[in-house]
Amino acid sequence: MSLALAAPAAAAPVQPFTETTACDSGRVCMWEDPFKAGNRYVHSTQTTFEIPGWDGDNEISSVWNRTGQKLTIFDNDGYTGTRICLNAGEYVAELGPERAFDNEAESYKLANNCL
């Protein structure tokens, strides 16, 4: 053990990326659980995005589209399958059961219209 480890804790612990509920302007954010809870698997500025297979696919339960475009979310990889569409700035706290899209999302695209 190094003495440095016992030094006064001057630096605050870094907030793990996975525990944040923040979503910066201009980004698409997706969480594992409803109401921005659980892991924040997506925090992206990309207009087309393949949600990672092990960290996001079929797990997303809440979404915030903080971009100025429509957000189309696809049930399958490669922008295929059933889809739902969010307006610019729209936040969906629960993808299920009303939207019937809980734990379904696997990829998304941003565009001027719903795809």
Ligand SMILES: [Ca+2]
């Ligand atoms: Ca995917």
Ligand SMILES: [Ca+2]
């Ligand atoms: Ca989930």
Ligand SMILES: [Ca+2]
């Ligand atoms: Ca799916």
